[in-house]
Amino acid sequence: MVSISLQSNALEQLKTALTRALAQTAEAILARERADAVIPMDSGRMQNRQTFVDAARARNGIVEIVTDAPQAARLYFHPTYHFRRDKNANARGEWWEPWISGSRRGEAAGLFALSVQTLAKEILR
Numbered sequence: 001m002v003s004i005s006l007q008s009n010a011l012e013q014l015k016t017a018l019t020r021a022l023a024q025t026a027e028a029i030l031a032r033e034r035a036d037a038v039i040p041m042d043s044g045r046m047q048n049r050q051t052f053v054d055a056a057r058a059r060n061g062i063v064e065i066v067t068d069a070p071q072a073a074r075l076y077f078h079p080t081y082h083f084r085r086d087k088n089a090n091a092r093g094e095w096w097e098p099w100i101s102g103s104r105r106g107e108a109a110g111l112f113a114l115s116v117q118t119l120a121k122e123i124l125r
Contacts, residue, residue, distance in 0.1 A: 010123070013123050014120075014123065015059075017116065017119035017120060017122075017123055018116065019058045019059050020058075020115075020119055021112055021115035021116045021119055022055070022058050022061065022063050022112065023053060023055040023058050023063055024115045025063075025108060025111045025112040025115055026053040026055065026063040026064075026065055027053050028111045028115070029065065029099060029107075029108060029111065030051065030052075030053055030065050033065075033095065033096070033099075034047060034048070036090060037087075037088035037089050037090045037091065038088065038090045038091060038092055038095040039051065039088060039091065039095050040075050040081075040083045040084070040088065040091040040092070040093075040095075041084075041087040041088040041091060042084070042087070044087070045069070046067060046069040046071065046072060046075075047088070050067055050068045050069040050072070051065065051066070051067040051068075051069075051072075052065070052066060052068075053065055053066075054066050065096075075093060076093055076094060076095065076096075077093065077094070078093055079092060079093030079094045080093070081093060
């Protein structure tokens with residue numbers, strides 16, 4: 001016979017760690033996107049202030065990177081625009097596509113795993 005005992009305190013700590021890891025993953029992705037200088041920039045407001053991580057539903061496994069700027073959809077969905085590149089050298093439309101279906105597609109899972117690993121070590125101390 002096998003006896004299993006669950007420690008509700010440890011499970012709650014793990015749930016909290018997973019929620020934090022999810023939010024940290026979104027923050028890391030946003031930081032990399034900014035560093036890659038791919039978001040079209042004029043004044044910098046859309047990239048630096050109007051694009052942010054919304055972690056309000058993180059406990060449900062949902063975080064979003066939101067751009068709250070009226071021009072965001074127009075710029076994103078029209079990659080044929082000739083974006084100025086004096087402030088962001090790699091500015092382009094569809095700047096999230098590498099994360100969604102391109103070369104960076106698996107990177108988010110790796111960032112999440114790293115974050116979970118770091119937070120789990122804190123719990124196990």
